[in-house]
Amino acid sequence: MNHDRSIATQIVALIQSEGLPVGAHLPAQMLADKLRVSRSPVNEALALLHEKGVLTREKNRGFFLARPVAAPAAELASRLGLAEPDVATAAYFQIAEDLLQGTLDTQVSEQLLKARYGLTTTQLNTVLKRIAQEGWAERKPGYGWEFSSMLTTPDSLLQSYRLRLALEPAALLEPGYRLEPRTLQRLRAAEFHLLNGGIETDTADQLHDRGVRFHESLVEASGNPFFVDTIRRVNRVRRLLSYRSMRDRERYPEHAKQHLHILDLLERERNEEASLAMREHLEHTLTALAQISRLLEP
The missing domain is CATH 1.20.120.530 (GntR ligand-binding domain-like)
Known part of the structure; x- marks a missing residue:
């Protein structure tokens, strides 16, 4: 669900930056092209925004903007409960920054990371999974994580x-x-x-x-x-x-x-x-x- 929420937040930001009026049509393919993702997560994000009352859905015609998006996109996303992945994203960048600044040890426990960055277990898992996929940290046998020193100079x-x-x-x-x-x-x-x-x-x-x-x-x-x-x-x-x-x-x-x-x-x-x-x-x-x-x- 996290990924759909993140894309829903991006769609809200796009509606706002383009100043789309109430009633504007939001074709999935157009959004997929603009956000450079496939249509499937866009469709799920549109359904989520429909659930939250931001969009209406018309049979065989697709999704339309149901109400004005006046608040800053991040604030509206937060009010709609879409902002969770942004906590993980913010922590991801902060961990990277702290490593580059030399203020975070290259070997750490999950407990320390949770406490230091104010993350839930789910959010921490999201962050660590992304970092591991990108190849700059790996789980140590038995306990904790180790960040690669190759990336920090x-x-x-x-x-x-x-x-x-x-x-x-x-x-x-x-x-x-x-x-x-x-x-x-x-x-x-x-x-x-x-x-x-x-x-x-x-x-x-x-x-x-x-x-x-x-x-x-x-x-x-x-x-x-x-x-x-x-x-x-x-x-x-x-x-x-x-x-x-x-x-x-x-x-x-x-x-x-x-x-x-x-x-x-x-x-x-x-x-x-x-x-x-x-x-x-x-x-x-x-x-x-x-x-x-x-x-x-x-």
């Missing part, structure tokens, strides 16, 4: 980029490289979304995932499973530090334009030029990260 972010600098331009030169037109279209739409305001409005999660999807999709098109496995591993590891670097979003418009340029070259099957452009793009990011390493310092 600015150097490790720069090292992850140097690995990508070796790998990603090479992936674009693999024999039989093929980027499906549908994938190309999806990636291009994501970049235009950013340039049309998403840079300011997307969460750190959404920004990170958009970048990961772009780079992983291009490497997947190489058809080389070793490249694909490596890029996925390095992306899991760098998530924590890349959130930290997102406090500075000024470089994102330039990033989006570079991504679009690479897509244009791949569409025209100019892979050697695309490979060079990818190298320049990653070098540009490495330079920017070195300059903003003050953000990564405790």
Whole structure:
């Protein structure tokens, strides 16, 4: 249920940010595209908002806005009892921050985490499950959790980029490289979304995932499973530090334009030029990260 609540909260925020009037139609596919999730959780979230009286449902026509969404989205979500996952999300970012600041030990008990971040057992499980899936903590045999030290230094972010600098331009030169037109279209739409305001409005999660999807999709098109496995591993590891670097979003418009340029070259099957452009793009990011390493310092 947590996931549906989180998406319901995002739908409320979208209704508010777009200033939708009472009676506005909310097609599931449109919401799924905007939130970049599949239709199934969107349908469940719409049903939940219908239950809470925010939407009405018309047979064969779908969901419509039943009342004005005037309060700040977070406040309304809280009043409707939709805000629980935000507690888990806030704790997730706080744990990451505390680790990077060096104020949280790398070995901790669940009891300590619950007390320190004011979490219920369910909320703590949600947070730890996410952290474990991302690969920066694991359960210790018998007792407690251990966080990876690989993720907590600015150097490790720069090292992850140097690995990508070796790998990603090479992936674009693999024999039989093929980027499906549908994938190309999806990636291009994501970049235009950013340039049309998403840079300011997307969460750190959404920004990170958009970048990961772009780079992983291009490497997947190489058809080389070793490249694909490596890029996925390095992306899991760098998530924590890349959130930290997102406090500075000024470089994102330039990033989006570079991504679009690479897509244009791949569409025209100019892979050697695309490979060079990818190298320049990653070098540009490495330079920017070195300059903003003050953000990564405790």
